[in-house]
Amino acid sequence: MHPRVVRTSKQFLAGLGVMLLVIAAARAVPDFQADLFVRYPNAVSLGCAACHTDPSSGVLNPFGQAYLENGLAFTPTLEALDSDGDGVSNGDELKYAPASNPGDAQSKPGTGPPPTTQPTGEGAALYGSYCASCHGPIASSSKRGASAARTQGAIAANAGGMGFLSMLTPAQVDAISSALATAPTTGLSSSNYTGLWWNPAESGWGISLNHQGDTVFAALFTYSDAGSPMWLVMSAGAKQADGRTYAGTLYRARGPAFDAVPFTPVGPSAMTAVGNLAIAFDGSASATLTYTVNGRAVVKRIVPQVFGGAAAVCTPTTGSRAALTNYQDLWWNPAESGWGVTITHQADTMFAALFTYDASGNDLWLVMTQGTRQADGSWRGDLFRTRGPAFNAQPFTPLAAADVTKVGEARFAFSDGATGTLNFSVDGRAVTKSISRQVFANGSPSCTSPASPQPVAGTDGPTLYASYCASCHQPLESSTKGGTTLARTQTAIAGNVGGMGFLSNLSTPQLEAIVAALAPLVPATPACGSCHSVPPVTGGHVRHEPRASCATCHGAGYGPGSVNAATHNNGVKEVLAAIGWNSAARTCTNGCHGAGTWSTTSTLGCTSCHAVPPASGAHARHNATVSCATCHGAGYSPTTVNAGTHGNGRRDTAPAIGWNAGTQSCANACHGSTPWSPTATFSCTSCHGNPPATGAHAKHNTAYACSTCHGGGYTASTVNSATHRNGVKETVASIGWNAGTQSCANACHGSTPWSPTATFSCTSCHGNPPATGGHAKHNTRYACSSCHGAGYGPATVGATHRNGVKEVIASVGWNATSQSCANACHGSGTWSTTATLSCSSCHGNPPSTGKHSKHRSRACSSCHGPGYTSTTVNAATHNNGVKEMVTASGWAPSTRSCANSCHGKETW
Numbered sequence: 001m002h003p004r005v006v007r008t009s010k011q012f013l014a015g016l017g018v019m020l021l022v023i024a025a026a027r028a029v030p031d032f033q034a035d036l037f038v039r040y041p042n043a044v045s046l047g048c049a050a051c052h053t054d055p056s057s058g059v060l061n062p063f064g065q066a067y068l069e070n071g072l073a074f075t076p077t078l079e080a081l082d083s084d085g086d087g088v089s090n091g092d093e094l095k096y097a098p099a100s101n102p103g104d105a106q107s108k109p110g111t112g113p114p115p116t117t118q119p120t121g122e123g124a125a126l127y128g129s130y131c132a133s134c135h136g137p138i139a140s141s142s143k144r145g146a147s148a149a150r151t152q153g154a155i156a157a158n159a160g161g162m163g164f165l166s167m168l169t170p171a172q173v174d175a176i177s178s179a180l181a182t183a184p185t186t187g188l189s190s191s192n193y194t195g196l197w198w199n200p201a202e203s204g205w206g207i208s209l210n211h212q213g214d215t216v217f218a219a220l221f222t223y224s225d226a227g228s229p230m231w232l233v234m235s236a237g238a239k240q241a242d243g244r245t246y247a248g249t250l251y252r253a254r255g256p257a258f259d260a261v262p263f264t265p266v267g268p269s270a271m272t273a274v275g276n277l278a279i280a281f282d283g284s285a286s287a288t289l290t291y292t293v294n295g296r297a298v299v300k301r302i303v304p305q306v307f308g309g310a311a312a313v314c315t316p317t318t319g320s321r322a323a324l325t326n327y328q329d330l331w332w333n334p335a336e337s338g339w340g341v342t343i344t345h346q347a348d349t350m351f352a353a354l355f356t357y358d359a360s361g362n363d364l365w366l367v368m369t370q371g372t373r374q375a376d377g378s379w380r381g382d383l384f385r386t387r388g389p390a391f392n393a394q395p396f397t398p399l400a401a402a403d404v405t406k407v408g409e410a411r412f413a414f415s416d417g418a419t420g421t422l423n424f425s426v427d428g429r430a431v432t433k434s435i436s437r438q439v440f441a442n443g444s445p446s447c448t449s450p451a452s453p454q455p456v457a458g459t460d461g462p463t464l465y466a467s468y469c470a471s472c473h474q475p476l477e478s479s480t481k482g483g484t485t486l487a488r489t490q491t492a493i494a495g496n497v498g499g500m501g502f503l504s505n506l507s508t509p510q511l512e513a514i515v516a517a518l519a520p521l522v523p524a525t526p527a528c529g530s531c532h533s534v535p536p537v538t539g540g541h542v543r544h545e546p547r548a549s550c551a552t553c554h555g556a557g558y559g560p561g562s563v564n565a566a567t568h569n570n571g572v573k574e575v576l577a578a579i580g581w582n583s584a585a586r587t588c589t590n591g592c593h594g595a596g597t598w599s600t601t602s603t604l605g606c607t608s609c610h611a612v613p614p615a616s617g618a619h620a621r622h623n624a625t626v627s628c629a630t631c632h633g634a635g636y637s638p639t640t641v642n643a644g645t646h647g648n649g650r651r652d653t654a655p656a657i658g659w660n661a662g663t664q665s666c667a668n669a670c671h672g673s674t675p676w677s678p679t680a681t682f683s684c685t686s687c688h689g690n691p692p693a694t695g696a697h698a699k700h701n702t703a704y705a706c707s708t709c710h711g712g713g714y715t716a717s718t719v720n721s722a723t724h725r726n727g728v729k730e731t732v733a734s735i736g737w738n739a740g741t742q743s744c745a746n747a748c749h750g751s752t753p754w755s756p757t758a759t760f761s762c763t764s765c766h767g768n769p770p771a772t773g774g775h776a777k778h779n780t781r782y783a784c785s786s787c788h789g790a791g792y793g794p795a796t797v798g799a800t801h802r803n804g805v806k807e808v809i810a811s812v813g814w815n816a817t818s819q820s821c822a823n824a825c826h827g828s829g830t831w832s833t834t835a836t837l838s839c840s841s842c843h844g845n846p847p848s849t850g851k852h853s854k855h856r857s858r859a860c861s862s863c864h865g866p867g868y869t870s871t872t873v874n875a876a877t878h879n880n881g882v883k884e885m886v887t888a889s890g891w892a893p894s895t896r897s898c899a900n901s902c903h904g905k906e907t908w
Contacts, residue, residue, distance in 0.1 A: 046101055048163065050094075053103070059530050061103030063090055069533045123179030126172055138179060143283065148177040150282065159286055191284055192314040194328060194445035196344035196351060197302040204388045204399035206305065207289065208342035208353055209279070210330035213316070213441035214239035216246040217330060218277060219342055219355055220291070221365045222391040229386060231355045231365045232293065234277040236440075247278035250291055253363060255338045258356040259429045266338025296392050306496055308346025310450045310504075316443030324417030327379075328447040331420075331435040340438065341422060343412070347449050348372065350379045352410060354424065366426065368410040378413040382406050383424055400584030459509050461517030468503060469514065479518055486515050527561070531569075534560050539586070539598040553579050553588075605639070612638050617664070617676040631657050631666070683717070690716055695742070695754040702803050709735055709744070761795065765802075768794055773819070773831040781879050787812050787821070838871070842879075845870055850896070850908040863889050863898070 051064030062083040070078045079091030090102040101107035155165045198206040210217040216237035224230040237246035255266040275292035289300045304311045332340040344351040350371035358364040371381035408425035422433045535541035550558040557564035575581035580589035586598040606612045613619035628636035633654045635642035653659040658667035664676045684690040691697035706714040711732045713720035731737040736745030742754045762768045769775035784792040789809045791798035808814035813822030819831045839845040846852035860868040865886045867874035885891035890899030896908045
């Protein structure tokens with residue numbers, strides 16, 4: 001294999017493996033130049049000096065700096081600025097004819113230096129001086145037939161590095177165009193665009209073209225909104241009236257799985273028109289691709305992809321192609337319409353793009369990026385599947401290694417130049433297909449790989465430089481490439497940077513001679529801001545500026561005005577290992593924003609930087625009880641912050657909290673000066689009294705357990721941690737707590753308001769006397785104090801009432817177990833509303849008082865009236881504290897005698 005091809009092959013996989021060569025950053029600059037010169041045609045004469053004080057080092061002038069800081073976009077604001085301070089706005093300077101330099105205070109309309117005198121003479125001489133080194137002798141030039149307008153457009157767009165030709169006058173460009181005689185017209189176009197095209201700055205997608213007659217078949221390999229592989233086809237792109245544009249309907253298809261046997265041909269019902277596609281060719285080396293998918297428009301600049309040293313040259317033919325040894329074309333199986341494979345064949349390398357379907361019938365494309373010729377004459381390479389940004393992503397981020405997955409391999413065995421066999425495997429599922437070149441119009445492509453260029457003779461550095469380099473990089477004495485290295489030059493040639501790929505015919509000794517001839521470059525130390533704004537406008541730099549120093553992410557030596565000279569500008573982003581920078585995903589895994597994408601537009605939620613609430617200190621303990629704004633001030637909530645101060649490296653706390661950063665405590669908060677710590681111990685009295693001072697807590701303190709009203713887990717020293725401090729009063733349902741009226745409907749005090757000043761009577765909690773036990777039976781006979789002691793009456797209680805213990809004086813002999821009073825008038829009768837008492841329950845029968853025993857022979861009713869017998873009493877009056885006596889007895893309580901009894905007046 002040719003050494004250059006080996007080098008390029010290594011580049012392939014290092015550059016991601018899917019249409020992935022080196023991404024020449026220099027290609028981006030011409031795009032900006034083109035935007036400038038298209039918008040302001042008179043500015044073409046300024047060239048690179050429009051933005052740079054020194055194009056060779058990239059140092060920006062004031063206008064270039066303003067252009068960069070404006071996001072490389074031309075806006076009315078940028079036009080209105082006077083970047084160089086010469087009294088004329090940027091827009092007016094660029095629009096002036098001839099344009100003056102908006103970045104040079106000495107250059108303004110009417111005062112600029114006279115134009116540099118350029119070579120004059122015949123067009124052929126001009127072509128030899130400025131064009132032949134890239135496009136070959138005029139007799140066989142690849143640019144024959146190019147018009148002056150097309151050449152001016154290429155110069156303005158810096159196509160292939162042609163921007164330096166802005167020094168030529170319109171008359172000289174016309175002369176060159178006239179010298180390039182129009183190519184003879186034949187029945188078939190001499191230009192054939194069959195091959196693989198791409199945008200080098202957006203590696204990961206591409207478009208394969210097959211050009212036959214006046215029709216172009218285009219297979220576009222890109223990605224859906226979800227990032228999955230998506231292919232679209234323009235199956236019949238027709239040549240337009242301008243002779244250089246091909247346009248047609250764009251379709252998306254569904255079909256059988258890639259390994260379906262048999263493979264049912266895909267019919268029109270499986271094809272869905274999603275938009276239109278057009279390709280406008282500037283020549284054989286560049287084009288503009290425009291397409292729409294479901295109303296979303298995309299415009300891309302594309303060029304042929306070169307990976308084998310030089311692109312294959314294709315011409316139309318109507319003859320047999322069986323003898324061809326270059327297989328660049330569109331291949332298929334005529335019996336299985338609906339899938340196909342495009343082959344791009346350059347030198348000793350084959351690139352194949354297979355468009356087919358997955359197991360669900362969705363479109364799927366796979367690529368063999370580096371097929372190599374085998375000993376048996378077949379071609380073999382690994383097969384990859386990729387994921388990437390949506391087709392219309394702006395910008396389109398080049399794929400990273402993580403986006404590329406090897407799924408198997410592919411092998412092509414050709415019977416001749418027109419037929420062959422394809423064997424491939426995907427995730428272990430093997431497929432074999434017969435294939436042939438697809439023919440759909442008169443004039444199919446016949447492609448040949450250019451012969452490997454032979455090294456030129458001689459190793460005289462100055463002579464070689466003059467022959468191959470001076471036309472682009474100025475004479476040796478003033479070359480813009482002073483100080484370049486051999487490795488840098490070889491990399492530029494391998495990557496075809498600025499169209500340098502044609503120099504691959506130079507040997508290593510010759511390149512070494514050129515490098516040695518170039519005087520060492522002693523670069524000036526540019527100030528920060530010369531190359532980019534401070535902070536840079538890329539990614540999230542601006543969002544980090546007030547919060548993190550440059551050194552926080554980039555390491556020692558980096559600041560707003562300083563860099564680490566040893567590593568800066570080495571093409572590698574210098575990021576500390578601790579940050580966890582992932583260049584593929586563009587995230588900082590260990591940064592304050594976790595794995596948030598490094599983007600100026602990425603949206604970060606509260607949880608992007610910390611938990612909600614944060615895990616620091618005692619945040620979690622405050623989550624359910626205190627709003628964020630209580631401690632941190634207005635604007636703070638679980639989903640919002642005060643954007644003006646948040647992320648400034650300081651804790652935003654409300655002044656009333658009394659935050660003390662030294663002691664890490666809040667002096668004026670509910671927990672006093674207890675340290676702000678998740679392990680700090682709080683007692684009930686850390687937040688309130690015990691019991692709390694609110695409502696009637698103090699009145700219940702000695703009478704009821706906390707759990708009576710608040711439920712399980714609540715005591716004088718414990719709470720239910722799952723619900724306490726959630727902002728809701730925890731009360732058991734049976735209490736009937738009413739937050740509106742602040743009362744407990746079903747509690748002992750009824751619906752009396754929960755207030756420390758509420759007045760309660762005996763009947764607020766129970767009847768008077770209470771309805772329990774035998775209270776009602778004692779109501780009219782005994783004072784409350786008879787059984788309960790001093791302080792108890794119908795409207796008064798003692799100091800110990802409501803302590804959960806029945807207050808009974810000792811002499812009563814109350815027995816809580818048997819519920820009886822051993823020493824009371826009823827003896828040990830049970831304390832019950834239903835207990836039955838006999839006469840002897842309270843006294844003897846007859847009673848032992850007075851002369852009852854002497855009257856035993858007389859009926860009880862003789863003295864006490866109806867209802868009284870040895871076993872009955874008048875329940876309505878007995879036990880009312882008054883001796884019930886008939887009037888006729890003449891009972892006198894004061895003398896205790898019966899004046900009218902049978903024995904006369906006798907003391908009782």
